[in-house]
Amino acid sequence: MSADTEVRDDRSESASHLMLVSVTFAVPVLKLGWTLGSGTAAREALAAMGPANWFDILIGMFLDEPVLATVMAIVLSRTSYAYFAARGGALRLHAMPLTASALVTVLVPAAAGLVVAVFNGVGWGLTTGCLAYLLRLGVVAEYRSGRRRRTTGERTGRHAGNRLERAADAAWIVSLVLAFLVLPFVALTVALDGRAWSSVAFCDVDTGHGSGRHRLVELARDGAGVVGWDTSQDSVVNGVNCATDENDVIRNPWWSASGTG
Numbered sequence: 001m002s003a004d005t006e007v008r009d010d011r012s013e014s015a016s017h018l019m020l021v022s023v024t025f026a027v028p029v030l031k032l033g034w035t036l037g038s039g040t041a042a043r044e045a046l047a048a049m050g051p052a053n054w055f056d057i058l059i060g061m062f063l064d065e066p067v068l069a070t071v072m073a074i075v076l077s078r079t080s081y082a083y084f085a086a087r088g089g090a091l092r093l094h095a096m097p098l099t100a101s102a103l104v105t106v107l108v109p110a111a112a113g114l115v116v117a118v119f120n121g122v123g124w125g126l127t128t129g130c131l132a133y134l135l136r137l138g139v140v141a142e143y144r145s146g147r148r149r150r151t152t153g154e155r156t157g158r159h160a161g162n163r164l165e166r167a168a169d170a171a172w173i174v175s176l177v178l179a180f181l182v183l184p185f186v187a188l189t190v191a192l193d194g195r196a197w198s199s200v201a202f203c204d205v206d207t208g209h210g211s212g213r214h215r216l217v218e219l220a221r222d223g224a225g226v227v228g229w230d231t232s233q234d235s236v237v238n239g240v241n242c243a244t245d246e247n248d249v250i251r252n253p254w255w256s257a258s259g260t261g
Helices: 003-036 041-048 051-064 068-093 097-119 123-146 161-192
Strands: 199-208 213-220 225-230 235-244
Touching: 003 041, 003 051, 003 068, 041 051, 041 161, 041 213, 041 225, 041 235, 051 068, 051 097, 068 097, 068 123, 068 161, 097 123, 123 161, 199 225, 213 235
Parallel strands: none
Antiparallel strands: 199 213, 199 235, 213 225, 225 235
């Protein structure tokens, strides 16, 4: 492998981090804008929620969409491990016995799998934990075989010479596919599916011309009621005496005719 290939490998690692950050920041805004119908609606809703609650949208998507939760957890586990390994973590792990380093490596994948399992089911949790661990082991194998420099994380350019090293290369390729193809595709699909990211309820709303039952997307809790987006008036309102609506479709998905759910 040439020096140019080595540089491309290092850039791809950095780019996978940037992809994860971009999805984290951009997708909630896209979800908000598409679901509510416009950028103006997104601004009003975000103002009602408060900027500090920006990640409530991402968390809601994570809790409701097992594929997105699984892919994000795997990519985050692998990229965070590669980042810290390149900044001294690999040296500390190399000084440990192999059994101890394997146990340390499994902690974050196990935690990620547990979180996904609680919210999305045991099957998704096991998938998350196992894949995240295998991808982390791929990074460990690269350092242990000397194909990555323990001080910088850069690839040395040495070709895979055995099955373990080829398996590590396969894990690296899988991690890039997940980060650059699967994650953005799944995230965009979820952002544009027209489903609410939080609970939907029928509430009593006083419009100034009397009280009536309106369908709201919950933005925040307000005492005994909620602050929500009124799907019929396209505005932020206060609602009380709310009853949950199991149908969380607010707008048809992007890939079908637009409209209101």
